Structures are given as C-alpha cells and as structure tokens.
Amino acid sequence: MNERPLQEPTLLLLTALADEPRHGYGLIQEIxxxxxxxxxxxxxxxxxxxxxLVQQGLIRVEREEVVDGRARKVYALAEAGQDVLAAETERxxxxxxxxxxxxxxxxxxxxxxxxALA
Amino acid sequence: MNERPLQEPTLLLLTALADEPRHGYGLIQEIxxxxxxxxxxxxxxxxxxxxxLVQQGLIRVEREEVVDGRARKVYALAEAGQDVLAAETERxxxxxxxxxxxxxxxxxxxxxxxxALA
DNA sequence: CTATATATATCAGCGACCGGCATATGTTGT
DNA sequence: ACAACATATGCCGGTCGCTGATATATATAG
Numbered sequence: 001m002n003e004r005p006l007q008e009p010t011l012l013l014l015t016a017l018a019d020e021p022r023h024g025y026g027l028i029q030e031i032x033x034x035x036x037x038x039x040x041x042x043x044x045x046x047x048x049x050x051x052x053l054v055q056q057g058l059i060r061v062e063r064e065e066v067v068d069g070r071a072r073k074v075y076a077l078a079e080a081g082q083d084v085l086a087a088e089t090e091r092x093x094x095x096x097x098x099x100x101x102x103x104x105x106x107x108x109x110x111x112x113x114x115x116a117l118a
Numbered sequence: 119m120n121e122r123p124l125q126e127p128t129l130l131l132l133t134a135l136a137d138e139p140r141h142g143y144g145l146i147q148e149i150x151x152x153x154x155x156x157x158x159x160x161x162x163x164x165x166x167x168x169x170x171l172v173q174q175g176l177i178r179v180e181r182e183e184v185v186d187g188r189a190r191k192v193y194a195l196a197e198a199g200q201d202v203l204a205a206e207t208e209r210x211x212x213x214x215x216x217x218x219x220x221x222x223x224x225x226x227x228x229x230x231x232x233x234a235l236a
Numbered sequence: 237c238t239a240t241a242t243a244t245a246t247c248a249g250c251g252a253c254c255g256g257c258a259t260a261t262g263t264t265g266t
Numbered sequence: 267a268c269a270a271c272a273t274a275t276g277c278c279g280g281t282c283g284c285t286g287a288t289a290t291a292t293a294t295a296g
Contacts, residue, residue, distance in 0.1 A: 008123040018220035025274050045253050089217045099207045102136035143243050
C-alpha cells in the first residue's frame with residue numbers, strides 16, 4: 001500500500017528480477033553487473049529488502065533448492081512488482097530527461113555563443 | 119562526502135534548480151510542475167533538504183530578498199551540485215534503460231510469438 | 237473576518253539502507 | 267593441514283532522509 005518512490009537498491013532488485021528468477025547472492029552479482037560495479041548491495045540491505053518485497057507482494061519465493069550443498073531461495077518478480085517497476089521507470093525516465101535537458105541548457109548558456117569573456 | 123544515491127525528492131530539488139535560481143516555495147511549485155503533479159514536496163522535506171544540500175555544498179544561498187512584504191531565500195545550484203546531478207542522471211538513465219529492456223523482453227515472452235496457449 | 241496563497245521553519249517518528257557480525261559449505265592456494 | 271576466499275543466508279544497531287504535523291507571518295480574495 002506504499003506509494004512512496006522506490007529507493008535505488010529496491011529499484012535495482014526489481015530490475016534484476018525482471019529478467020529471470022534469481023536467488024539472493026545471485027542478485028548481488030547481477031546488480032553489480034547492471035550498475036557496472038557502482039552498486040554493491042549489502043546483505044543487510046538485500047535480505048531485509050527481499051522479506052519486505054515479499055510482504056508487499058512485489059516478489060515471491062519461486063522455489064528453494066540446494067546446489068553444491070548450499071541452500072538457495074529463488075525469488076521471482078510478481079505481477080504487482082512488474083507493474084510497480086514499469087510505473088517507476090516511466091516516472092524516473094521523465095525526471096531524468098528533464099534533468100538532462102536543463103543541464104544541457106545550462107552548459108549551452110555557460111559557453112556563451114558569441115565570445116566567452118572571463 | 120556522501121556517495122550514497124540521491125533519493126527522489128533530492129533529485130527533483132537539484133533538477134528544479136538546474137534551470138535557474140529559485141526560492142523554497144517556488145521549488146515546491148516547480149517540482150509539482152516537473153513531476154506533472156505527482157510529487158508534492160512537503161515543507162518538512164524541503165527546508166531540511168535545502169539546509170543539508172547547502173551544508174554539502176551542492177547548492178548555495180544566492181540572495182535574500184523581500185517581495186510583497188514576504189521574505190524569500192533564493193537558492194542556486196552550485197558546481198558540485200551540477201556534477202552530482204549529472205552523474206546521478208547518467209547512472210539512473212542506465213538503470214532505467216536496463217529495466218525497460220527487461221520489461222519489454224518479459225512482455226514479448228508472455229505474448230508468445232507463435233500461438234499463445236494457456 | 238475568515239479562508240487561502242505565499243513563505244519559512246522546526247520536530248517527533250518512521251522506514252530503508254548501511255556496516256558489522258554470525259554461520260555454514262565448497263574451492264583454491266601454500 | 268591450514269588459510270583465504272567465494273558462495274549463501276540471516277540478524278541487528280545505528281544512521282539519515284523523508285513524512286506529517288505544527289507554528290509563525292504577511293497579502294489577497296470572498
């Protein structure tokens with residue numbers, strides 16, 4: 001029931017799951033890849049967020065498996081999560097476009113078309 | 119010194135100032151416009167954030183003026199703020215693009231190119 | 237003379253994130 | 267044999283930005 005905008009770690013989590021179901025540790029790696037190494041999700045953030053998102057119905061536990069003697073919980077994006085992600089990216093895209101438009105105009109102004117003085 | 123990603127209200131504040139200097143109340147209106155009425159910045163968020171951003175050197179108090187008997191503080195985007203905004207939009211643009219790419223692929227998969235069965 | 241718009245400011249509370257710690261198994265290096 | 271590292275999940279105290287409420291003050295509209 002929360003209409004508040006997603007924070008970046010949460011946005012990245014949903015994005016990482018939009019692709020295909022993944023388990024917690026795999027999400028850390030995937031997010032590392034998506035963000036080109038700029039975001040290293042902490043386990044404290046991760047598992048807390050996963051519980052919260054399941055609670056909110058944005059993701060669900062797809063299955064639990066054991067690979068090489070290690071237990072895994074595989075999460076999948078739920079439909080509600082897909083909708084939220086779509087709406088969020090849509091809004092963010094508009095904000096980013098506006099910010100870039102203004103930054104470009106700002107730079108154009110700074111250059112001063114006819115002779116830059118001081 | 120905080121490299122943490124900006125939250126949306128902060129992002130919108132910097133975006134609203136990228137255009138031209140504005141005072142607090144004007145920022146509320148501008149953000150309302152930018153977000154097409156979807157974000158109504160609260161004064162609690164606003165003035166707290168403005169103080170914080172000045173403290174961080176991302177914006178500065180351009181001037182103080184009195185218009186129609188009402189005091190105003192006009193804020194301007196500092197160079198550090200411009201850099202942070204540019205970096206932030208750049209990263210967000212990549213994340214948004216990736217999210218939309220995955221959502222599109224997801225929908226294409228759901229449609230099933232040749233005969234959708236159940 | 238009340239309500240609304242303009243304008244700034246503070247504060248308690250909440251919730252997401254951070255960083256550290258704990259636990260356990262498998263692999264690689266020395 | 268032992269250390270170090272990668273894989274994998276989980277908890278918890280602290281921090282910090284945002285929310286919502288409240289306060290103050292002037293100008294304008296009804």
